[in-house]
Amino acid sequence: MIEQLSGFIAELRSAGIPISLTEHLDAARAITEIPMDRRAWFKAALSATLVKDGEHQGAFDAAFEVYFAAPNAGDDEAEEAQGEDGKTASSDEANQSQIDAEGKGSGKGSGRGNGGGGGSTMSAEELAEMLYRAVAKDERDSDATIAREGVSRYAGMEPGRAVGGTYYLYRTLRNLDLEGVIARLREEHQVAQSPSPLAAKLFSDELAFRGERIRKAIEREIRERLVKDRGAEALAKSVRKPLPEDIDVMHAGREELATLQRALYPLSRKLAARLQRKRRRGHKGPLDLRRTVRSSLSSGGVPIDPVFKHPRPAKPEMIVIADISGSVASFARFTLLLVYALSSQFSKVRSFVFIDNVDEVTEMFERASDPSEAIHRINTEADVVHLDGHSDYGRSLREFVAEWGDEITTRSTVLILGDARNNYHDTHLDSLAFIASKARKVFWLNPEPRQYWGSGDSVIKQYEPYCDAVVECRSIRQLEAFVGELA
Amino acid sequence: MTKQEMNGLGLPERPARFESVDEVLGNLASAGYLADATIASSVFLADRLAKPVLVEGPAGTGKTQLAKSVAEVTGARLIRLQCYEGLDESKAIYEWNYRKQLLRIQAGGNLAEAGSPGWSALEEDIFAEDFLLTRPLLEAIRSTEPVVLLIDEVDRVELETEALLLEVLSEYQISIPELGTLKAKQIPMVFLTSNNTRELSEALKRRCLYLHVGYPDLERERAIVSARVPGIGDALAGQVAQIVRSLRKLDLRKAPSVSETIDWARTLLVLGVNSIDEATVKETLHILLKYQTDIDRAAKELLTADL
Numbered sequence: 001m002i003e004q005l006s007g008f009i010a011e012l013r014s015a016g017i018p019i020s021l022t023e024h025l026d027a028a029r030a031i032t033e034i035p036m037d038r039r040a041w042f043k044a045a046l047s048a049t050l051v052k053d054g055e056h057q058g059a060f061d062a063a064f065e066v067y068f069a070a071p072n073a074g075d076d077e078a079e080e081a082q083g084e085d086g087k088t089a090s091s092d093e094a095n096q097s098q099i100d101a102e103g104k105g106s107g108k109g110s111g112r113g114n115g116g117g118g119g120s121t122m123s124a125e126e127l128a129e130m131l132y133r134a135v136a137k138d139e140r141d142s143d144a145t146i147a148r149e150g151v152s153r154y155a156g157m158e159p160g161r162a163v164g165g166t167y168y169l170y171r172t173l174r175n176l177d178l179e180g181v182i183a184r185l186r187e188e189h190q191v192a193q194s195p196s197p198l199a200a201k202l203f204s205d206e207l208a209f210r211g212e213r214i215r216k217a218i219e220r221e222i223r224e225r226l227v228k229d230r231g232a233e234a235l236a237k238s239v240r241k242p243l244p245e246d247i248d249v250m251h252a253g254r255e256e257l258a259t260l261q262r263a264l265y266p267l268s269r270k271l272a273a274r275l276q277r278k279r280r281r282g283h284k285g286p287l288d289l290r291r292t293v294r295s296s297l298s299s300g301g302v303p304i305d306p307v308f309k310h311p312r313p314a315k316p317e318m319i320v321i322a323d324i325s326g327s328v329a330s331f332a333r334f335t336l337l338l339v340y341a342l343s344s345q346f347s348k349v350r351s352f353v354f355i356d357n358v359d360e361v362t363e364m365f366e367r368a369s370d371p372s373e374a375i376h377r378i379n380t381e382a383d384v385v386h387l388d389g390h391s392d393y394g395r396s397l398r399e400f401v402a403e404w405g406d407e408i409t410t411r412s413t414v415l416i417l418g419d420a421r422n423n424y425h426d427t428h429l430d431s432l433a434f435i436a437s438k439a440r441k442v443f444w445l446n447p448e449p450r451q452y453w454g455s456g457d458s459v460i461k462q463y464e465p466y467c468d469a470v471v472e473c474r475s476i477r478q479l480e481a482f483v484g485e486l487a
Numbered sequence: 488m489t490k491q492e493m494n495g496l497g498l499p500e501r502p503a504r505f506e507s508v509d510e511v512l513g514n515l516a517s518a519g520y521l522a523d524a525t526i527a528s529s530v531f532l533a534d535r536l537a538k539p540v541l542v543e544g545p546a547g548t549g550k551t552q553l554a555k556s557v558a559e560v561t562g563a564r565l566i567r568l569q570c571y572e573g574l575d576e577s578k579a580i581y582e583w584n585y586r587k588q589l590l591r592i593q594a595g596g597n598l599a600e601a602g603s604p605g606w607s608a609l610e611e612d613i614f615a616e617d618f619l620l621t622r623p624l625l626e627a628i629r630s631t632e633p634v635v636l637l638i639d640e641v642d643r644v645e646l647e648t649e650a651l652l653l654e655v656l657s658e659y660q661i662s663i664p665e666l667g668t669l670k671a672k673q674i675p676m677v678f679l680t681s682n683n684t685r686e687l688s689e690a691l692k693r694r695c696l697y698l699h700v701g702y703p704d705l706e707r708e709r710a711i712v713s714a715r716v717p718g719i720g721d722a723l724a725g726q727v728a729q730i731v732r733s734l735r736k737l738d739l740r741k742a743p744s745v746s747e748t749i750d751w752a753r754t755l756l757v758l759g760v761n762s763i764d765e766a767t768v769k770e771t772l773h774i775l776l777k778y779q780t781d782i783d784r785a786a787k788e789l790l791t792a793d794l
Contacts, residue, residue: 033535044528052692054699205733270685
């Protein structure tokens with residue numbers, strides 16, 4: 001057990017979760033206090049001692065499922081229900097053991113023999129029928145059976161292949177046609193009962209929820225078989241989830257982008273609180289003679305309490321110029337969202353977007369009720385394409401200077417977002433030089449890895465001398481660090 | 488390993504507060520707090536490992552209530568330290584009662600100048616426990632009866648102030664320069680809550696068990712509504728939980744919390760609603776959602792047909 005725990009912790013560390021020696025020891029002590037066979041408790045014990053940040057829970061869950069795969073699927077839920085109100089425990093257990101017995105039968109036939117290909121005990125029709133009932137009537141007990149049968153029949157798992165299981169999941173779901181079942185039920189409900197909009201929406205959410213449950217059961221089944229096949233350590237590596245703050249923004253998938261979006265809001269709140277504090281506290285300034293003399297009057301002219309001036313650092317004015325062409329769009333989006341979330345920390349924020357033409361979008365942020373809507377409007381309404389929709393940094397900078405150059409003051413901090421891949425256009429270095437000469441600071445955030453800078457059509461090296469700093473900014477963590485320094 | 492070695496702090500022996508996780512669940516449920524397996528396991532471990540629990544999660548999910556309920560079921564006194572910006576030692580741990588010290592000196596009469604035996608005796612005297620004003624942390628440590636210490640919204644204090652808590656949280660002791668180290672007479676159960684407005688220090692997190700309290704799932708929410716709003720029918724409670732779940736799935740600025748759900752259920756009960764329909768939702772949505780944009784969006788998503 002202790003060894004298994006060490007392996008698990010090593011995996012968590014490679015996923016980026018910081019775990020100290022004390023925490024390791026705590027976990028070891030905790031699991032001696034908790035009965036191993038209650039999986040939900042066991043998981044809670046490990047999570048309470050090892051994971052100290054809500055954002056890391058996803059990475060923990062992924063690793064836990066691999067290292068401590070449940071002996072039989074569906075255990076979690078049964079236990080959860082047991083936990084809620086101890087009383088239903090006995091009946092639940094009876095159900096569970098019945099399923100177990102069933103499970104063993106089919107397990108021998110399919111699971112072990114050939115890594116899960118073919119040879120299931122139910123016909124396709126029976127399985128489809130069971131799935132329909134499970135979704136329609138909310139029969140949770142059959143989740144595990146459906147998962148087992150579905151995976152045996154449809155996933156076509158081959159032993160030894162180094163995949164994370166997403167492919168198998170996709171195949172199983174496609175053949176089971178879970179989406180189709182849900183859509184059918186929704187329609188039937190609509191026709192049979194002609195419900196009010198509210199009832200329809202609730203029913204549809206409920207169906208989606210049940211579908212999600214079955215999808216999870218299938219996922220778990222696949223993972224178990226993979227663990228059996230390749231061992232926990234190898235599998236953990238292929239299902240490892242990066243922490244939200246480490247996700248590479250440029251290459252994030254749809255799901256990862258959603259994770260980032262969720263992480264962004266608490267991050268901006270934290271950052272704003274920290275900046276506010278920094279501003280308010282600060283250090284003491286020089287002696288305030290007038291107020292010292294004034295306060296000395298109450299002690300007979302003896303200046304007992306010297307009063308110091310509070311320095312009030314001016315809030316910078318932000319000018320953000322972002323490339324929103326396809327290659328860096330998601331990066332620009334996140335940075336703009338973050339800057340606006342922090343807009344109270346700046347005296348003024350103005351934003352411009354460009355591809356090969358530049359356009360001001362400040363008022364879209366100010367008028368939109370929430371930032372995501374603003375982003376949507378920017379993508380559809382801003383006039384950023386001049387010729388062909390390929391980034392042209394030189395032209396955009398020149399246009400910017402021509403139109404708004406006079407509005408840059410010594411209080412402005414200019415933030416340029418983009419990968420400086422100029423598609424071999426003219427760089428117009430003089431425009432950037434002009435901006436740099438007028439602005440307080442010019443920063444360039446580049447979402448490309450540093451080693452690619454200057455390769456191919458990247459002109460970042462030519463722009464670099466005119467910027468106060470060019471910062472590699474590929475993840476939320478780097479973005480946070482930079483903005484924290486800025487304000 | 489004996490219990491003594493386990494806690495390793497040289498602190499007094501104590502009987503375990505709970506026999507098993509099931510007992511935690513049962514006891515909390517009888518106090519009207521419906522925990523799930525994660526919450527119950529963390530409370531159980533906090534007792535067994537003698538470690539504080541750091542509870543994080545969105546507002547209104549029952550973080551503070553957890554500490555209150557644990558105090559109730561263990562028959563312990565609840566000592567609460569509400570954190571705020573600018574909290575310092577004299578508000579959190581202890582303060583010398585200098586007025587009393589001054590009185591003592593004056594009552595001692597006109598003593599000889601410093602250095603005489605009379606003066607040093609007096610000095611020892613006025614820095615005794617009698618002249619100490621205990622604040623929540625010291626009080627929790629010195630109490631002989633069982634206590635539950637709740638350090639509420641710990642994320643509100645500055646990073647530097649967190650350090651004040653560390654000695655109490657890991658060693659259950661407080662060092663006072665004039666007196667030496669005061670050890671705990673019994674190990675209190677400690678809960679820290681945080682709304683996650685800033686990153687807490689590694690040092691603090693390392694000393695605590697971490698518990699994330701999120702929104703409950705459908706069954707638990709229904710059970711909570713039934714338990715906290717007596718007189719509400721099962722059907723209505725189920726509907727309430729279902730609508731709230733659908734609301735939380737929308738992309739809102741502030742998702743409805745458990746306490747708002749309970750408020751909503753109460754309102755429905757007072758209004759004499761038996762079954763929720765579109766009109767009811769429309770009229771009472773502002774109890775669940777606090778931003779106009781959220782209300783508009785929820786109304787659009789829930790109340791209009793999109794098929």
